[in-house]
Amino acid sequence: MSAEAGRFVLDGRRLPYEPGDTVAIAIVRAGEHPKYGGTLCLAGDCGNCVAEVDGIAYVRTCQTPASDGLEVDRHPADGAPAWHEPQGEPAEIGVEREEADLVVIGAGRSGTAAAAEAKRAGRQVTQLEAAQGTEVVAVYAGPTLIARTPEGMLHIRAKEVVVATGAAEIQPVCPGSGLAGLLTARAAAKLQAAGVEMPNAVAIGPAPEGVPCTPLTGELVRFEGEGRVSAVVTLEDGAERTTSCGTVILNLGRSPRDVLSRMGADLPMSVIGSAAEAFPLPPAPTAGIVCACAGIGVDDLQGVWDRGFNELELVKRASLAGTGTCQGAACMPHVRAWIAARTGAAPEPFTARPASRQITLGEAGADVHLDAFRRTPLHGEHLAVGAQMDRFGGWWRPWNYGDHLAEYRAVREAVSLGDVSTLGKFVVAGPDAVEFLQRLYPTDVSTIRVGRSRYALLLNERGHVIDDGMICREADDRFVLTFTTGGAGNAEMWMRDWMETWGLNVLLLDRTMSLAAINVTGPRAAELLARVGLADPPRFLQHVHTELGGMPVHVMRLSFTGEASWEIHHPVDRSVDLWRALLEVGEELGIRPHGLQALFALRLEKGHVIIGMDTELDTTPRRLGMDWAVNMDKPFFIGRDALARTASLPDQRRLVGLTMAGDAPTEGTPIASRGEVLGHVTSSFASPALGQAVMLGWLKRAPFPDQVEVDGRTAAVTAPPFYDPEGLRARA
């Protein structure tokens, strides 16, 4: 605190303060109120002194030492504080981490005694006290305590925690409780000690020792006054009595400061002293503001109660009482008493969640990181040619390189490269590898010959499609599997779960981030491969391990774009070399890379689905029209029982192809028939090759019509693929 008197700024005016003053005390000393009105506790428990301090809103001025030049702006009496545009980069808030044996929160009588006793017992004790600058604001599993300190944030992992945070004083709830001049007993004692005058003070409840005031008898009814209290009305023997006054000191009882202990209910945490005491609840309020932070009155509580929210947690959620800056410290005893008056029993306090006190977003976010998105080794190459990058499936991927239609044409007419490094890539090997994959996939893996590959769906036990990819057989007991970019992580967990469940002798290695992959696609792709030394590339659905320029590569022939395509899997640290070599050699062939925007269009023309985009959580192969990918002659595979059971049932859902003239509608557009919505479009593209819009979409009501309305236009229902239905180009 300041050693000498000085001046700070309140609402643009310079105001004096005395040594040791908090901002709130200095404001009261000047005859004003930090929030224009409301009972002051000066203990940090309520929200009645919050103001903007040095640009930060909702700061408790009773916990803020006054200092020279400090800028304090009161919040508007009604409405939210003013918004300030950020000025430059906010200062980074540091985090200190500590390990502790025993943490005692609170340095009052019981906390100090508990700490001393633990030290005598040989424990290593850390004591945290808000008044000394270290305020615990959150408790998490561990237990881990989050505290705010003058230097930043402190994260302490403790073996055990003792909460000795004492008790808060009960605030009044009655008409006029928003006036200035109302003080709790402790606040009055603090002001008295600070030499602040409290003119014409009266006390309701036991008068604080050493504070000049006139004690009143009777029950509190209301306060009267304009801005500041001028009279208090009490009820005694059935009669109201009005007493003129300039200050009202309220000693209405206490309630435990137990918000931290309620956050750590299942943790090794004990509560002692007043924080553990079962204080009596105040009388049920009948009028006035209950939650001053959120401006919630008794009428509001009654309103939500009448709508059927008849539990404390529901009353809180529906009315917002207890959700303000003090997190229920001031209002919860009153809300519990109000509910008890209706149910006959006081409800347990509502669940406490971090943070217990106002903290800034910077403090809350200190040392918190955003999700990390992966980059392929070609990230820099994409940026160098102007790629627009976006996040897909946990990776940064090129959405386009500035002209997605030119990229589309390069694939359809010449040759193009696609960075498909993000695909899931796994090696499965071992004596039981075939048995494992037979159980995992609905296709007959045993018929895949060495050097061949096959497209496969991955199903769950309910027969729903969860992913798809390729199965490449490398040896009798060794396979390479690919999965979708976004599905690879789940696919690995899925496989490991079943490996353990079945107890088969099979090994699994995730190569997703060890191998990069480049898709070489287009009618001139084979020519390009020949130019880089792969004169005899594998044929459709074949794959080989070979070398390109001394680099070990695994080349797979397949097709997602509808053109002849080879995926070249290779070590990530060699990917840039390969990419550049392919682009250089392909220049004469009209090569250009393509991004996801073009790829999504190309595959849509072929009717290839994207799992998670065209499928839903309960999509079966039948609904996709992909029964051909399921071999029901196999005695077992995951999902077989469910497919067998549902095969004979009528199905109301079908993913269909749609074509119509004109522009492509927005994905998600409803599909209707005779005015009734039947489903929605999942993918759409105005195809230059076909001269019309092509779509995939769900019909969710049988019988399935031949024509529907999309975007106010007539669309024909058709079976994909739309482009090269015989697959001649892919196999060329």
Next chain:
Amino acid sequence: MRAPEQLHGTRVVAAPAILDELAAWPEPSALPGGVTLLRLAADDLLMIHQGSVKAAWKGESSIQEKESGFVGWWLTPEELDHVVTHVDWPLPADRPALAQGLIAGVPAKLWLEEDRALLLCTAAYAHELEERL
């Protein structure tokens, strides 16, 4: 944080008992020169080395693949102290030891020796880790 160095090695997936034997080379000095063994999982071993090293045994199946998907930083004790400020889980007390988890919110690993440490992650995450540290 300075740029990481490319790590080269071999990834071996085999039955845990096999890898127990392989990982239990009695002394670091008994290892081929410059080889660091990291047991990523019960059935997954990463051997970091330059040049060719082949783990061989009879009668057991395994997957062995050259591994260049990791990058790393050999850290001085002072650098390790800095990295640890971004770790919100307890480090193992033993040395040597492998610790794995989020570091600055990025999946990463720490190989802790007596007088130095290797911080490593997959190359796909290297830029994030480098920026955050």
